[in-house]
Amino acid sequence: MSKQPIRVFLVDDHALFRSGVRAELDTVADDVEVIGEAGSVAEAVAGARHYKPDVVLLDVHMPDGGGAEVLRQVRAESPEMVFLALSVSDAADDVIAVIRAGARGYVTKTISGRELADALRRVHEGDAVFSPRLAGFVLDAFSDRPGAAPPVDPELDLLTPRERDVLRLLARGYAYKEIAAELFISIKTVETHVSSVLRKTQLSNRHELSRWASDRRLV
Incomplete structure (x- = not known):
């Protein structure tokens, strides 16, 4: 019996970019299926609730809010849903904000299609995934060094x-x-x-x- 594909809901405010991600994943990953997409926070929240995907591939910045706001509205009611941030930004503040909100990983838009498919598989399996150098931001933010935010409050x-x-x-x-x-x-x-x-x-x-x-x- 064949394994069910990973069901992905794609959130980005640029329709052309969404089309490109969908086409790339269709080409390189037969075990990943984009089941829906959204271009705003409101659409993302409604879509996540409707489709109940395995993974939400989430843009960090959108005109009516951002990835952290989607996480705040959806994650409490669907704790089993996994979120992977995909953004052009590699700023520490952006990374920390979505990780604090509950994202399982953060990758930048310089990632290749095959690397993105692999990142989706890994977060679906429970791993945390970050583009190079971004993991350091998270380690710093949640470390116990003086002045850092504690991992547990x-x-x-x-x-x-x-x-x-x-x-x-x-x-x-x-x-x-x-x-x-x-x-x-x-x-x-x-x-x-x-x-x-x-x-x-x-x-x-x-x-x-x-x-x-x-x-x-x-x-």
Whole structure:
């Protein structure tokens, strides 16, 4: 019995680039199938929820947001879904942002078709994949050297994914009503989450929560 191909959902705001990636993968990898594509954050979120792919091949920068925003909206509800960032940028901030958000790897658009197919296979199997030199950014960011971000934040780990979503929007200045509309929950539920976050972080007001979230790069 033949092995099922890896189902890939392709996200990039340039249609020509998407066509090129699709054609290249069709040529070099018979075990990789592009099942859908999107050109914006909204389309990416809707498509990921609809197709439920094995791997989302994700652009980092898009006009209405970026890869990290797609990850924030999809990953909490579909933790089994794997994300591989594919970007023209090799800036440390871009790499760290999507890895913190939950991407399994990050490769640049200088990658060949065969290398991209191999990267898709590897992240699908559970490996972390980075283009040369980008791995160093991740190691630095999650190392225990002085001034580096710790790999584990005990306080942050106390929060549920939904509590983090509420906190992130709260820190951006959203009102409770706006948070409720954004997350499709009731205002009462928002209030419950905020109370829980305040209790867990031992903070007393919205201003302190915003600073706490900013310090942990949640905003």
